[in-house]
Amino acid sequence: MALQGKPWDLMSWGFTYDFGPNGGFGGPKSIIQLEQEAAEVMAMGGGFQAYFTQNRDGSIKPWYFKMMGKLGKFCHERQSFCKGTETIPQIGLWYSTYSKRKQSNQVYGWNVPNVEGNLSILMDGQNCVEILMDHQLKKKLNQYPLIIIPEWTGLELGLKQQVLEYVKNGGKLFVIGANAVKEFEPQLGVTFSGKPESAVYTMGFDNQMVTIKTKIQYVKAEAGTQVIGELYHGDDFRFPTGNPAATIASYGKGKIAACYLDLSGAYYTYQAKGFSKLANKMIGQLLYEPIVKVTGSDYVHTAVSQKEGKWFIHLINTAGNHFNQKVYEYDQIPATGELSLELNTPKPIKKVVLQPEGKQLKLNYSNGKVFVSVPSIMVHSIIQLEF
Numbered sequence: 410m411a412l413q414g415k416p417w418d419l420m421s422w423g424f425t426y427d428f429g430p431n432g433g434f435g436g437p438k439s440i441i442q443l444e445q446e447a448a449e450v451m452a453m454g455g456g457f458q459a460y461f462t463q464n465r466d467g468s469i470k471p472w473y474f475k476m477m478g479k480l481g482k483f484c485h486e487r488q489s490f491c492k493g494t495e496t497i498p499q500i501g502l503w504y505s506t507y508s509k510r511k512q513s514n515q516v517y518g519w520n521v522p523n524v525e526g527n528l529s530i531l532m533d534g535q536n537c538v539e540i541l542m543d544h545q546l547k548k549k550l551n552q553y554p555l556i557i558i559p560e561w562t563g564l565e566l567g568l569k570q571q572v573l574e575y576v577k578n579g580g581k582l583f584v585i586g587a588n589a590v591k592e593f594e595p596q597l598g599v600t601f602s603g604k605p606e607s608a609v610y611t612m613g614f615d616n617q618m619v620t621i622k623t624k625i626q627y628v629k630a631e632a633g634t635q636v637i638g639e640l641y642h643g644d645d646f647r648f649p650t651g652n653p654a655a656t657i658a659s660y661g662k663g664k665i666a667a668c669y670l671d672l673s674g675a676y677y678t679y680q681a682k683g684f685s686k687l688a689n690k691m692i693g694q695l696l697y698e699p700i701v702k703v704t705g706s707d708y709v710h711t712a713v714s715q716k717e718g719k720w721f722i723h724l725i726n727t728a729g730n731h732f733n734q735k736v737y738e739y740d741q742i743p744a745t746g747e748l749s750l751e752l753n754t755p756k757p758i759k760k761v762v763l764q765p766e767g768k769q770l771k772l773n774y775s776n777g778k779v780f781v782s783v784p785s786i787m788v789h790s791i792i793q794l795e796f
Contacts, residue, residue: 418456421446425737439740440476444483448789451491452712452723486765490721490791494714499537501553502528506543507565526673527559527585532710534685535703550575555696560586560671577661581695587626590667597667598634598658602627612654613646614638619683626669627652634658637690655691666691680732698753705748722792748783760795
């Protein structure tokens with residue numbers, strides 16, 4: 410991986426497969442689905458490969474060749490803007506291998522729902538996120554303006570102390586989860602009430618509401634602690650419970666934020682934009698100047714990388730029925746429509762180029778900020794910044 414200083418790649422299946430009790434069969438994906446998957450990998454600087462099944466006698470299936478050719482063309486057009494790039498640190502999502510061993514008896518497998526669910530919330534909120542494992546966090550911690558803990562408990566004590574020192578020195582920490590917040594009870598600026606329990610409430614903030622069924626830790630904010638969102642009895646602002654959904658407290662020169670609900674399982678069970686909006690509200694209070702803000706579509710994933718003095722903002726159209734387990738394959742997605750990017754960079758931008766088309770885009774200035782209008786994206790566009 411880029412964080413290890415080594416090349417890496419991921420393999421995508423050219424087919425879907427149902428492993429469930431009523432499954433045992435699958436079918437081929439479309440070129441659009443495979444291009445979306447390739448874009449997510451290449452945007453982070455990785456190599457991409459796709460596996461297409463063969464017949465039982467080992468022979469290949471010639472009808473796949475045309476699709477393979479299209480997928481190869483899509484990747485090669487973007488290769489020079491992806492290969493050899495390094496991601497620019499923004500948000501680090503802590504994958505605690507130490508905690509995983511304590512929370513799970515699983516040795517191998519992909520079942521890490523707390524990481525997957527919270528990663529989806531963050532990416533669907535158009536945030537630039539990297540997963541950091543324990544050994545990476547130890548070495549790279551101070552490079553990231555914001556670290557997020559996704560529902561882990563039983564953190565390794567030495568690394569936990571390192572993270573607290575990072576916050577004392579000006580870093581930002583966001584802890585998510587009804588049990589995970591207990592790890593930082595002395596630093597959160599709240600008083601805990603009872604133990605976490607499963608319940609149904611509505612979260613309200615900024616004149617919007619979202620209902621959630623999940624595990625919740627009840628707390629009361631102390632003086633000086635900022636409250637973000639509140640729990641309500643139903644979707645009516647007239648009936649608050651007095652329990653915050655999330656809080657932010659100062660700790661040394663930095664800040665520690667907490668969300669007192671498990672979000673990952675709820676987001677996987679019933680997606681609602683309110684989850685990403687709450688996370689973005691918190692991130693907006695902690696990460697004051699993200700490199701890029703996107704408006705114009707809710708279905709865009711972002712990543713920011715650099716190579717040879719140039720920066721690359723990757724915009725991936727994520728429309729499609731990914732979440733619907735009854736949909737094996739789709740071959741069309743709506744284009745994003747024109748997007749507007751607000752850019753925050755340490756040096757003045759001299760030139761913006763839409764890749765792989767090589768089309769120069771116009772910079773617009775308003776109230777001291779830099780904006781770029783991006784043509785409608787079908788699958789994956791790259792905004793090249795030159796300084």
